Amino acid sequence: MTAAQSRPPADSAATRLHTLFEGHRLTPTQRRIAHSMVRRAADVPFLSSVELAELAGVSQPSVTRFAVALGFDGYPALRRHLREVVPAGPVRDTGAHNEYQQAVEAEIDNLRALADALADPSPVQRAGQVLAASRPLPVLGLRAAAAQATGFAYFAAKVHPDVRLLAEGGTMLQDRIAAAVSAGATALLCFALPRHPREVVETLVYAKEAGLTVVTVADSAFAPVAKVSDLLLPAAVGTGLAFDTACAPMLLGRVLLEAMCDDLPQAQARLEEFDARAAARGLFVE
Numbered sequence: 001m002t003a004a005q006s007r008p009p010a011d012s013a014a015t016r017l018h019t020l021f022e023g024h025r026l027t028p029t030q031r032r033i034a035h036s037m038v039r040r041a042a043d044v045p046f047l048s049s050v051e052l053a054e055l056a057g058v059s060q061p062s063v064t065r066f067a068v069a070l071g072f073d074g075y076p077a078l079r080r081h082l083r084e085v086v087p088a089g090p091v092r093d094t095g096a097h098n099e100y101q102q103a104v105e106a107e108i109d110n111l112r113a114l115a116d117a118l119a120d121p122s123p124v125q126r127a128g129q130v131l132a133a134s135r136p137l138p139v140l141g142l143r144a145a146a147a148q149a150t151g152f153a154y155f156a157a158k159v160h161p162d163v164r165l166l167a168e169g170g171t172m173l174q175d176r177i178a179a180a181v182s183a184g185a186t187a188l189l190c191f192a193l194p195r196h197p198r199e200v201v202e203t204l205v206y207a208k209e210a211g212l213t214v215v216t217v218a219d220s221a222f223a224p225v226a227k228v229s230d231l232l233l234p235a236a237v238g239t240g241l242a243f244d245t246a247c248a249p250m251l252l253g254r255v256l257l258e259a260m261c262d263d264l265p266q267a268q269a270r271l272e273e274f275d276a277r278a279a280a281r282g283l284f285v286e
Helices: 013-021 028-039 049-056 060-069 075-085 099-117 122-132 143-156 173-182 198-209 224-228 247-262 267-281
Strands: 137-140 163-166 187-192 213-218 231-234
Touching: 013 028, 013 075, 028 049, 028 060, 049 060, 060 075, 099 247, 122 187, 122 213, 122 231, 122 247, 137 143, 137 173, 137 198, 143 163, 143 187, 143 247, 163 173, 173 198, 187 198, 187 224, 187 247, 198 213, 198 224, 213 224, 213 247
Parallel strands: 137 163, 137 187, 187 213, 213 231
Antiparallel strands: none
16 A cells, blocks of 8 residues: 555544555455455454455465464464454344345445545545646546446546547557657546456556556555556445446546546536537437
């Protein structure tokens, strides 16, 4: 984690875990365990090493090595520590809920966590300033994140003079970033959601080498893109259905767009111009 990454409020279980992980150089497998722990922060002090391994999709020995990497004698010592420092969250009875309702409840929890994280608006405000100043502004999102990038780019184009959507991978992706840099771009916005394509990480490495400031909306502060992002804004995805749900990342994108508008002096005028053109064309059914 870097100082630029946003966090939940100081008294939350997730923040206590983030503090525990800070300063440790974690392997990709260990970051996966850390990510799973943050997502289940209220429950993790009561999970066995086997249960945590299943939750993270790793082996039980990996959980033990993770605990040792954090400075504990083993996982039992880590769990005792967590029971002392991580506050237990409220328990909600979901026994009467079917699997669809449980998925919705989980997304509501993700949105509550995002609301808590936004108690400190400075990371989003800083990101908005960086993006507003970039002319043009490339917006990257591949595979599962393409919808988030496309939605952001659609609305951003109404207030920003030059938004360039990068929602398809391939050999021309870096060419398009190079063209944006040549045209004056200073920043790139990336949406990164699981499963994380290798091409996204490689593209962000290229963007940073080209001199762009990388702002990333990702599912976790421990996502693979974290190490190649200058400003990382995390928002959890739901995992209760066959395919992940991304309500919190989508909403965080809209919040980031709002912050960007605050630093675009012509934003309101551009919106009014668009409304006038839309009315003249009869673009929308009223």
